[in-house]
Amino acid sequence: MRRRRSPAAGDALLIVGLRNPGAEYAGTRHNVGGEAVETLAGGASFKRAPKRIVAEILETDIAGRRAVLAIPMAFMNESGGPVSGLVKYFKVDEAGLVLVHDDIDLPFGKLRFQSGRGSGGHNGVASVMRSLGSQEVWRLKVGVGRPPGRMDPADFVLRSFSAKERPDVDLLVAAAADVLRTFIAGGGEQARQAAGEATRRLGIAE
Numbered sequence: 001m002r003r004r005r006s007p008a009a010g011d012a013l014l015i016v017g018l019r020n021p022g023a024e025y026a027g028t029r030h031n032v033g034g035e036a037v038e039t040l041a042g043g044a045s046f047k048r049a050p051k052r053i054v055a056e057i058l059e060t061d062i063a064g065r066r067a068v069l070a071i072p073m074a075f076m077n078e079s080g081g082p083v084s085g086l087v088k089y090f091k092v093d094e095a096g097l098v099l100v101h102d103d104i105d106l107p108f109g110k111l112r113f114q115s116g117r118g119s120g121g122h123n124g125v126a127s128v129m130r131s132l133g134s135q136e137v138w139r140l141k142v143g144v145g146r147p148p149g150r151m152d153p154a155d156f157v158l159r160s161f162s163a164k165e166r167p168d169v170d171l172l173v174a175a176a177a178d179v180l181r182t183f184i185a186g187g188g189e190q191a192r193q194a195a196g197e198a199t200r201r202l203g204i205a206e
Helices: 029-041 080-090 123-132 153-157 166-186 188-202
Strands: 013-017 055-062 065-072 097-103 111-115 138-143
Touching: 013 029, 013 080, 013 166, 029 055, 029 065, 029 097, 029 138, 029 153, 029 166, 055 080, 055 166, 065 080, 065 166, 080 097, 080 123, 097 123, 097 166, 111 166, 111 188, 138 166, 138 188, 166 188
Parallel strands: 013 065, 013 097, 097 138
Antiparallel strands: 055 065, 111 138
């Protein structure tokens, strides 16, 4: 895989957790990216994004770096508009943007940090790539596993995690937040290694 540069010390950083808005989607597999970004925020309050961008943001300092944490308030399939609006407003280079999202092609409990590939069928990621006109964005994929039997993947990702799964999900989300902190402090290659180490440490993935 081609090595990508990490954001320079003065570059703006934008960490986006993809999800569907609304209480009915809370706790679903599709919203695990948003959960990770909220965990990274550490309980701090988000506010409306500027310029009528359909998102909530938190401007903060992490590991001595200024970072913008964001959660689009549009539905998953329409994530591109809010993300591209934030990229333009905060003047974020591609190297400083991370999308955090669920991935059904990864085993439940696995984290993967990568860039420079297609959407893998994830509609939220595809929307962002279309709006940016580029696939060259960092992504933290959170494995939620494959749907059972012949269940439609679209139905599967809109299901809530079970009560049995929830403790592992909480550990996974916390580990994802740690990987994001590593990216902010040390860049993409360090975050890539941290994701693999976190997966092994958790021991959840099948």
